[in-house]
Amino acid sequence: MSEHTTLGVAMVVARPGAVDRAIDGARQSIRSLEELTGVSRSTISNVAAKPGYGIAKDKAVKIADALGVPVGEVFMHRDGAELA
Numbered sequence: 883m884s885e886h887t888t889l890g891v892a893m894v895v896a897r898p899g900a901v902d903r904a905i906d907g908a909r910q911s912i913r914s915l916e917e918l919t920g921v922s923r924s925t926i927s928n929v930a931a932k933p934g935y936g937i938a939k940d941k942a943v944k945i946a947d948a949l950g951v952p953v954g955e956v957f958m959h960r961d962g963a964e965l966a
Contacts, residue, residue: 892939893960900956901930904949919944936960 905915912930916923921941928935929945939957942965946953954965 893936894939894942894957894965895934895936895960896929896942896957897955898933901926901945904946904951904956905930908949908951910949915945915948918948921945934960939965 905912910918912923912926915921915926919926919941921937921944925937925941926945929937929942939953942957943953946956949956957965959965
């Protein structure tokens with residue numbers, strides 16, 4: 883397993899402040915993101931508010947897609963590496 887996985891699942895973290903900026907820029911709410919992505923409000927809130935809070939890369943992709951931004955603009959690997 884690479885350093886970018888936990889139990890085989892690619893884990894990523896939000897870039898500091900990036901999720902909040904993207905939510906504001908897209909004029910979305912956490913509730914609307916939950917509806918669009920299927921990712922729970924609590925997970926979206928935690929990602930936005932808690933530096934280092936990890937989520938599966940597939941969830942990060944869903945969030946970024948719903949916000950209309952590239953996933954690498956708002957998320958990165960835990961070790962700071964860019965997302966491909």
